[in-house]
Amino acid sequence: MKVAVSCIGDNLDAAVDPRFGRAQGFLIVDTDTAALQYVPNAQNLQAVQGAGIQAAQNVLNAGIEVLITGNIGPKAFRVLQEAGVRVYTGASGSVRQALEALQDNQLLETSQATKPGHWM
Amino acid sequence: MIVSIASGKGGTGKTTVAINLLRVAPGEAVYADCDVEEPNGRLFLRPEIAGEYTCTVPLPVVDYTKCTFCGRCREACRFNAIAVLPKSVMIFQELCHGCGACVMACPERAISERERPIGKVSHGTSGNAGFVEGLLNVGEAMSPPVIRQVRRHVGRDGLVLIDAPPGTSCPVIAAVNNTDFCLLVTEPTPFGLHDLKLAVAMVRALGLPHAVAINRAGLGDRGVHDYCAAEGIEILAEIPNDRRIAEAYAHGRTAVEELPELRPLFEKLLRAIGERIAARGAA
Amino acid sequence: MKQLAIVSGKGGTGKTTLTAAFAALADNAVMADCDVDAADLHLILAPEIGERHSFAxxxxxxxxxxxxxxxxxxxxxxxxxxxxxxxxxxxxxxxxxxxxxxxxxxxxxxxxxxxAGEWYVSSTRFGPMVHAALNVAQENSGKLVAQVRQRAREIAEADGRELIIIDGSPGIGCPVISSLTGVDAVLVCTEPTLSGQHDLERVLELAAHFDVPALVCVNKADLAPDMTEAIVAHSEEKGARFVGTIPYDETVVAAMIAARALSEHEPSPAREAVEEIWRTVRQILNGEA
Incomplete structure (x- = not known):
């Protein structure tokens, strides 16, 4: 199973980025093989609008089933929900800690956006 | 000739000025309400409406029998409004500008467009004058398409008086861009002056000939006068701060009809605008 | 933490005057000037700019x-x-x-x-303020409003501030939608004119559309008492809560010229009315009324 974690850095010790659409990047972790893939999000950091939608598209293109982040807005959430991705929010610490927290069932799966949209 | 009436600050008297200019106009004149979020001209002009039609924007629709989910539409969309998933294409209409880039980009011709209603345009007459009004549906965010539709409806013949929305951003630009003259209505207060400066920066950026009309003259301070003198901006009219004008306005009555002594002020203002436009045409 | 947006539908009804007075009266608030198109609140609050960010x-x-x-x-x-x-x-x-x-x-x-513009985090004599200036002829003011509100929320959370006071813009379009979504209450400041009534109606529809509780006050109420009465009755019919009237008072302009919030200026009928409205609004926000 592939899990994406929004983060600042390209390894397991990188800090979780609490933002989703405007996260620095995503570390994609294959929990079966322990393979890592870093997906930068630089393009969306500069986006005038729709950063969340395109960040969601990026992690979906990597074939993820689970996303871990701090907060997520309504449009990005709609895209991930449509694609059947499970979204866990409120993560902090390092990517490694976030993955452990997921395994220990300490993260909350969210059924809705956790922050208001950027403009409606 | 098209005269737009604008102001940075809201509530300075744009509609008052536009309506009164319309009432003193000697020839063929049309009032066009481009403050489509909150159009008020109708309350004063009580027009006979001859017709109305829906104003729409195009919204892309994907034909899934043709779509291969290649993602070209998403790449083409500069508004980041499209997400392409393995089995569906999501289009976020609140971000879509209806530009048609996705339609062009689709190699399978799988995207067509449907018309999404966002407001309406009404037209008719008020006395001898023409009346056109745009009205944005409540909950819709983008007013410029409705404003552009009003502008297309009125055309350029005769005297067209455009009542613009307040502010200096996209809806105002859509209302005043390519008009022959922009009259900036302000009030002589610190807020009025500050927002007038923004409005002046806007009309200068658009290269529009412009001048100022001061409403509620006598109230406040001399800041607006000093600023206009320093910047070489003409003040073409000063409408007095008179409680009777405010009371007439409150009840939807026109100042020049209620207080005929104000007529010459607006006649002079309209002539002055005409002369400024003619002088530019000759130059 | 509560969020109060002050809007008007029609422009020039006294929204910023009211916001500035509330800023002076609130003990522990963050101010957010979301009238990014024609921001005036800084003329009264005289913010000292601490952070400056550009807006793409x-x-x-x-x-x-x-x-x-x-x-x-x-x-x-x-x-x-x-x-x-x-x-x-x-x-x-x-x-x-x-x-x-x-x-x-x-x-x-x-x-x-x-x-497209800049936004700022500043300090004022009444507390922190987030505000912005949109360059002329620019679009996307809704996004800039969202940016201002987001930062105001972060500051309120970090500083433990109880209230965010949002000065909204006129109209019902994108910056207004952006100003009022998700707030605890929207106070509509209107005037007793046919235009004021008409525009109020559209703003109340917008508030209902986004499920935001609406409060209404009438400025310059004595200019047309009959219209004021009609507006009060009409607002209540529409499910909005009427919170008071402000009389026509030239002290309001005098306070503006002195760059003071109305509640800092000499006692006046308008000041008294605004203070009364503030007490009511605060009680409503705190669930006490």
Missing amino acids: GGLTATIDSEACVICGQCREMCRFDAIDETFTVDAAACEGCGVCYDVCPAGAVTLTNEV
Whole structure:
């Protein structure tokens, strides 16, 4: 199973980025093989609008089933929900800690956006 | 000739000025309400409406029998409004500008467009004058398409008086861009002056000939006068701060009809605008 | 933490005067000037700018006349009438969709990102303030409003502030929607005129559309007492809560000229009325009324 974690850095010790659409990047972790893939999000950091939608598209293109982040807005959430991705929010610490927290069932799966949209 | 009436600050008297200019106009004149979020001209002009039609924007629709989910539409969309998933294409209409880039980009011709209603345009007459009004549906965010539709409806013949929305951003630009003259209505207060400066920066950026009309003259301070003198901006009219004008306005009555002594002020203002436009045409 | 947005539908009804007075009366608030199009609150609050950020705008096209082959495709495909017969782009009309760039066979079109404005985090004598200035002829003010509100929320959370006071913009379009979504209450400041009533009605519909509780006050109420009465009755019919009237009072302009909040200025009927409205609004926000 592939899990994406929004983060600042390209390894397991990188800090979780609490933002989703405007996260620095995503570390994609294959929990079966322990393979890592870093997906930068630089393009969306500069986006005038729709950063969340395109960040969601990026992690979906990597074939993820689970996303871990701090907060997520309504449009990005709609895209991930449509694609059947499970979204866990409120993560902090390092990517490694976030993955452990997921395994220990300490993260909350969210059924809705956790922050208001950027403009409606 | 098209005269737009604008102001940075809201509530300075744009509609008052536009309506009164319309009432003193000697020839063929049309009032066009481009403050489509909150159009008020109708309350004063009580027009006979001859017709109305829906104003729409195009919204892309994907034909899934043709779509291969290649993602070209998403790449083409500069508004980041499209997400392409393995089995569906999501289009976020609140971000879509209806530009048609996705339609062009689709190699399978799988995207067509449907018309999404966002407001309406009404037209008719008020006395001898023409009346056109745009009205944005409540909950819709983008007013410029409705404003552009009003502008297309009125055309350029005769005297067209455009009542613009307040502010200096996209809806105002859509209302005043390519008009022959922009009259900036302000009030002589610190807020009025500050927002007038923004409005002046806007009309200068658009290269529009412009001048100022001061409403509620006598109230406040001399800041607006000093600023206009320093910047070489003409003040073409000063409408007095008179409680009777405010009371007439409150009840939807026109100042020049209620207080005929104000007529010459607006006649002079309209002539002055005409002369400024003619002088530019000759130059 | 609570969020109160002050809007007006119709412009010039006294929204910013009210916001400034509330800022002075609140003990522990963050101010957010979301009238980014024509921001005036800073004229009274005199913010000292602490942080300054630029705000990216959309794309704008330009056509290189040397490279242009005058095929006319861009002009034909542009839906915003932004390209004239000399193949010059009208930057004010261009929405940055890039269709011209996509169709140009000669590579004559470039798309550039503009800076649309700036936003600031400042301190004022009444507490922190987040505000912005949109460059002229720019779009996307809704997004800038969202940015201002987001930062105000962060500050309120970090500082343990109880209230965010949002000065909204006139109208019902994108910056207004952006100002009032998700607030605890929206206070609509209107005036007793037919226009004021008409615009109030549209704003109340908007508040209902986004499920935001609405409060209504009437400024310059004594200019047309009959209209005031009609507005009060009508607002209550629409499910909004009437919270008071403010009399016509030239002290309001005098306070503005002195760059003081009405509640800092000499005692006046308008000041008294605004203070009474503030007490009511605060009770409603705290669930006490």
